[in-house]
Amino acid sequence: MxxxxxxxxxxTDTLLVGVHERIFQTLRDEKLYLEPTPPVEKLLGCLGMLLHDIWNQVMPDSTLAARERADELMLQYELEGLEAGEGxxxxxxxxxxxxxxxxxxxxxxxxxxxxxxxxxxxxxxxxxxxxxxxxxxxxxxxxxxxxxxxxxxxxxxxxxxxxxxxxxxxxxxxxxxxxxxxxxxxxxxxxxxxxxxxxxxxxxxxxxxxxxxxxxx
CATH class of the missing domain: 3.40.50.1000 (HAD superfamily/HAD-like)
Known part of the structure; x- marks a missing residue:
């Protein structure tokens, strides 16, 4: 199987809701993405896609630098959440x-x-x-x-x-x-x-x- x-x-949403907010807060703090945080439902609806395709859907107006940083942050915050017993x-x-x-x-x-x-x-x-x-x-x-x-x-x-x-x-x-x-x-x-x-x-x-x-x- x-x-x-x-x-x-x-x-996944038991982990990703908190991760999603942290990603976009960090992107704003680093001046990489200054638009409002997209709804978490948009991210959840993309689960199953490759990361490249996910960010194109979630923040299509972003720069390549923002999407690449979002890749790094997602993994970092997911692993931190799992370590903390989330999910x-x-x-x-x-x-x-x-x-x-x-x-x-x-x-x-x-x-x-x-x-x-x-x-x-x-x-x-x-x-x-x-x-x-x-x-x-x-x-x-x-x-x-x-x-x-x-x-x-x-x-x-x-x-x-x-x-x-x-x-x-x-x-x-x-x-x-x-x-x-x-x-x-x-x-x-x-x-x-x-x-x-x-x-x-x-x-x-x-x-x-x-x-x-x-x-x-």
Whole structure:
């Protein structure tokens, strides 16, 4: 099973609301962005995109220097927040991942986030040991999630898997690599139509235990 991170395993707004305000306060203090702080909903709506695309959406009128500084600040403030115990996994994620792992199912993450952020979430939430690999666009410098998932499949010689995520990029990454796709309908960051094309939808993370091939005994 290959999982997206934000909006799938990690309830990102529990960390990002505070981070968002700090980023734009710092940009103002450093005279890099003097416009009003964009609504945090705009940032949350971009989760799943590459960082470059996120800032183009959130502050399209900004300079390259402002966007590059926002990249640095986002990672810094996210890691500081995680260190301080901020941010939560979605309900039942840790227990369900543990049960899937105990059944011998190989678990992976494929995220468009930065390497230290993706690994930081897994580490601080105590789930790193459950995964056979934590793949991020930041580490592998992939242009799309399709490419990232293809790299993961090749590295681990995987022929059959589920792709589990909440955004259209997850559906595309699964389908383009010949995988079954589970859409996480409990996530609030994307639009419902983004999950069109998924083979199954779940509204509770525990439903993964009942999918074909991993029926609960």
């Amino acid at each position: 290959i999982f997206d991170m934000d909006g799938t395993l990690f309830e 939560s996994l979605y309900p039942h994620v840790a227990q369900t991942l543990r049960e899937l792992h105990d059944r011998g199912i190989k678990l992976f993450v494929a995220s468009n986030g930065l390497e230290h952020y993706v690994k930081g979430v897994a580490e601080h939430k105590g789930i790193t040991s459950l995964f056979d690999g934590l793949y991020s666009a930041g580490e592998y410098e992939t242009a799309t999630k399709i490419d990232l998932v293809r790299r993961l499949l090749t590295d681990h010689d995987i022929e059959s898997a589920w792709m589990i995520g909440d955004r259209s990029s997850d559906v595309e990454a699964g389908k383009e690599n010949g995988l079954q796709v589970v859409g996480c309908a409990y996530a609030v960051y994307g639009r419902k139509e983004e999950l069109a094309g998924a083979d199954a939808l779940i509204s509770d993370f525990r439903e993964l235990l009942e999918l074909g091939g991993v029926e609960q005994t």
